[in-house]
Amino acid sequence: MRQVFNERKVDASLFLQMENLMCALLKDPKAQLEYDYQTYYDEQEGKVTISRFWDDRSQEDKILGLKSEVYLKALGYRHHSDMKLIREYAKELLSSPHKHFLTQLFVLLEDLRVEEKIKTLRPGTKPIFAWRRNTYRSYFTAQYEMNRIRDFQADMLFSLCYLTLTSDKYESFGNDYLTSIESLLYEAFHARNTEDTMYTVEKIRYRLEEVLPSDMVNNYFGLAPISDKAEKIEKDACAHELANDDTQLLDDDEKKDKMDETFSTWHRENKNNDNENFLRFELESGTKTNLMGNAARESEDADQALASVQGGSKKSSQANFNPADAKDARSSHASGSGENAYGKYNIGAVHTIKGSRKPTIDEKAAYQTIKSLINKDVKELKKTIEKTIENKTNAYSEKYYGRLHKKFHRIYTEKQPRMFYKKGNESKELDVVFHLLVDCSGSMYNKMEETKKSVVLFHEALKSLKVPHAISGFWEDASSAKAEYKPNVIHEVIAYKNSTSPSSGPEIMQLREEEDNRDGYIIRIISEALAKRPEKHKFLLVFTDGEPSALDYHQDGILDTHEAVKLARKHGLEVIGIFIEEGEAKEETYQLMKNIYNHHFLVANHAEDLRLKIKPLLKKLLLKIIS
Incomplete structure (x- = not known):
C-alpha cells in the first residue's frame, strides 16, 4: 500500500469525465486516457494523454483546461489531422539541430488549425478555447521573461511565436529571430490541412537553421513518442500488403519519379542537393528515442495530478502463500487474458481464495482478550438495534x-x-449482509493489531444480531508478480456460512501484513460474490491505510479503485472506505478517500481512534436499513 505524503493525487471523478468525453469524440469505447507532461493523440496505441499543466488551478479552470485538450486531440487530431504524415514528419525533424523547437512549433500551428475547425463545427466550444488562449498567453508572457533572463534564445522565440499567433492586434516585440519569420508565421492562418502546416514549418526551418544558435530547453507541447512497436506495426503492414495484393511494384526510377512528383513543393527552398528528397520517409530511418526528450516543462507542482512514485509497501517477511497450506483454498481465476473482465488496469491479475485454518491456542487467547475489551460496546449496540426493531415492529x-x-x-x-x-x-428489518475487506499490504505492519480490534467489534456485533457477514484480508504477491501474471490472495478468515456461529471469531487473528495490494481488482471480485447474495441491503467495507500500490498499478490504482467502487454501487452495494491515518489526518488523506469513495468514507486519526469510530458507524448503518 503506497502511503500518502505530499504528492499529487488524481481526481478520479474528473478523470473519468474526461475519459468518457474522449471515448465519445473518438467514437472508440476502448480508447485509453492517460496523464503526461504534454498532451497528444497516439492513434496507433488508441490513446490520448492530458497534461498536468492545469493541476494548480481551481476546479472550474481545471475542467475547462482538460476539456480543451480532449477536444483538440480526440476530436481535432483524430478527425482533422493526417496522423501518418505527422509521424513521418516527426521522424524527419529528428535530424534537425533545432528538432525540439520545430516539433513544438509544428504542434502549436496544428493545434491552432484544428482549433478553428472545432469551433466551426461546434460553436459551443468557443468559450473554452478563448479561456485556453488567455491562460496560455499569460503563461507564455511569464515564460518569455524567464527565458530572456536565462538567455534561452529558442525558448524565448517560441514564447513570442505563441503570443504573436494568438494576439488580437499587431504587436512588435523587437526580436530579430521573430522578425525574420513573422510573415511565415501568419501563413499558418491559411493552412487547410496538416500538409499546409508542415510547409509553413519547413519554410521557418530554412530561415532559422543557420542563424538560431541552439535548440529549445523546455518542452511545452509534444507529439506521441516514436516507438519501436509503431515502426514494426507499420513495416509488417507494408510487408503484408505487398505479399498479398496483386499490385505492380515500381522500379527505382519510377519510385524516384513518384516521390519527386508528390513532394516537390516540400523542398522548394531546400538547400540540399538535387539528388536528395527533403523529407525522407523510409520506415527504417526512425529512432528509438523519445521525441520530446526527458526535460520537464517549467511549471509549478500541484495537488491533483497523477504522480508516478514508488509505493510504500514492504516486502513481507513471511513465506509466499502456498494453496496447499489451507484446506479451503480455491483455484486461481485469471483476468485480462480474454475480455479483461476486471478492468483495463488489471491485465494479468489472478486471485486465489485462501480459507482460514483452525485457530491456535494463542490465537484463541488473543481473541478473548480483544473480545473482553469490546464486550460492553457490543452489548450497547445490540440493545439499541433490538430496541429500534421492537419499536418498529x-x-x-x-x-x-x-x-x-x-x-x-x-x-x-x-x-x-x-x-x-x-x-x-x-x-425482517435486518435483511442485510456485510463483507469486510482488510488491506494486508506491508505498510499495515504497525496498524494490523489495532485494526483487528475494530474488525472483532464488527464481527461480534453482527454475530450477536444474527447478521451474515464475511471478513477477508487481501494482498498481491509482489515477489512473484510479472507483467503477464500478477497473483493476488483473498484470505477469507470468516465466511458467510459460519459467520454467526458462536465459536467463530478467533480466525480473525490470522490476518497479518503481507506485500502489495490491488484494491480495484479485489473490490471487483468481492462485489461479484456479494451482489449474488439474497439479502436486500449489502455493505462492503474496505479497511485501508494508503493508496493502492502494485506492479504496473502505481499510476492507475486510484482510478481503477474508483471505477470498481462506482461499478459496485451500480449493482446496489454500499461501499465505504475506512482509512487508518498515522497521527492527525492530512488534507491529502481526505482528498484521496474522496477521489476513490466520494463522500462515503471514514478517517481515523490513528489506529486506536478507529475502534472508537467504528461503533457509531455500525450503529448508523444498521439503523439506516431498519424501515
Whole structure:
C-alpha cells in the first residue's frame, strides 16, 4: 500500500469525465486516457494523454483546461489531422539541430488549425478555447521573461511565436529571430490541412537553421513518442500488403519519379542537393528515442495530478502463500487474458481464495482478550438495534380497531382518537449482509493489531444480531508478480456460512501484513460474490491505510479503485472506505478517500481512534436499513 505524503493525487471523478468525453469524440469505447507532461493523440496505441499543466488551478479552470485538450486531440487530431504524415514528419525533424523547437512549433500551428475547425463545427466550444488562449498567453508572457533572463534564445522565440499567433492586434516585440519569420508565421492562418502546416514549418526551418544558435530547453507541447512497436506495426503492414495484393511494384526510377512528383513543393527552398528528397520517409530511418526528450516543462507542482512514485509497501517477511497450506483454498481465476473482465488496469491479475485454518491456542487467547475489551460496546449496540426493531415492529398504525395501545391521553387531546394498533409479524428489518475487506499490504505492519480490534467489534456485533457477514484480508504477491501474471490472495478468515456461529471469531487473528495490494481488482471480485447474495441491503467495507500500490498499478490504482467502487454501487452495494491515518489526518488523506469513495468514507486519526469510530458507524448503518 503506497502511503500518502505530499504528492499529487488524481481526481478520479474528473478523470473519468474526461475519459468518457474522449471515448465519445473518438467514437472508440476502448480508447485509453492517460496523464503526461504534454498532451497528444497516439492513434496507433488508441490513446490520448492530458497534461498536468492545469493541476494548480481551481476546479472550474481545471475542467475547462482538460476539456480543451480532449477536444483538440480526440476530436481535432483524430478527425482533422493526417496522423501518418505527422509521424513521418516527426521522424524527419529528428535530424534537425533545432528538432525540439520545430516539433513544438509544428504542434502549436496544428493545434491552432484544428482549433478553428472545432469551433466551426461546434460553436459551443468557443468559450473554452478563448479561456485556453488567455491562460496560455499569460503563461507564455511569464515564460518569455524567464527565458530572456536565462538567455534561452529558442525558448524565448517560441514564447513570442505563441503570443504573436494568438494576439488580437499587431504587436512588435523587437526580436530579430521573430522578425525574420513573422510573415511565415501568419501563413499558418491559411493552412487547410496538416500538409499546409508542415510547409509553413519547413519554410521557418530554412530561415532559422543557420542563424538560431541552439535548440529549445523546455518542452511545452509534444507529439506521441516514436516507438519501436509503431515502426514494426507499420513495416509488417507494408510487408503484408505487398505479399498479398496483386499490385505492380515500381522500379527505382519510377519510385524516384513518384516521390519527386508528390513532394516537390516540400523542398522548394531546400538547400540540399538535387539528388536528395527533403523529407525522407523510409520506415527504417526512425529512432528509438523519445521525441520530446526527458526535460520537464517549467511549471509549478500541484495537488491533483497523477504522480508516478514508488509505493510504500514492504516486502513481507513471511513465506509466499502456498494453496496447499489451507484446506479451503480455491483455484486461481485469471483476468485480462480474454475480455479483461476486471478492468483495463488489471491485465494479468489472478486471485486465489485462501480459507482460514483452525485457530491456535494463542490465537484463541488473543481473541478473548480483544473480545473482553469490546464486550460492553457490543452489548450497547445490540440493545439499541433490538430496541429500534421492537419499536418498529410494534408501532401502532392509528386504526379504529385492533389491539388497544397504552397512550390513553389521546382520548383527551384528539376528537376522534385512533386508539388501536396492529401488531406486526416477526421482524425482517435486518435483511442485510456485510463483507469486510482488510488491506494486508506491508505498510499495515504497525496498524494490523489495532485494526483487528475494530474488525472483532464488527464481527461480534453482527454475530450477536444474527447478521451474515464475511471478513477477508487481501494482498498481491509482489515477489512473484510479472507483467503477464500478477497473483493476488483473498484470505477469507470468516465466511458467510459460519459467520454467526458462536465459536467463530478467533480466525480473525490470522490476518497479518503481507506485500502489495490491488484494491480495484479485489473490490471487483468481492462485489461479484456479494451482489449474488439474497439479502436486500449489502455493505462492503474496505479497511485501508494508503493508496493502492502494485506492479504496473502505481499510476492507475486510484482510478481503477474508483471505477470498481462506482461499478459496485451500480449493482446496489454500499461501499465505504475506512482509512487508518498515522497521527492527525492530512488534507491529502481526505482528498484521496474522496477521489476513490466520494463522500462515503471514514478517517481515523490513528489506529486506536478507529475502534472508537467504528461503533457509531455500525450503529448508523444498521439503523439506516431498519424501515
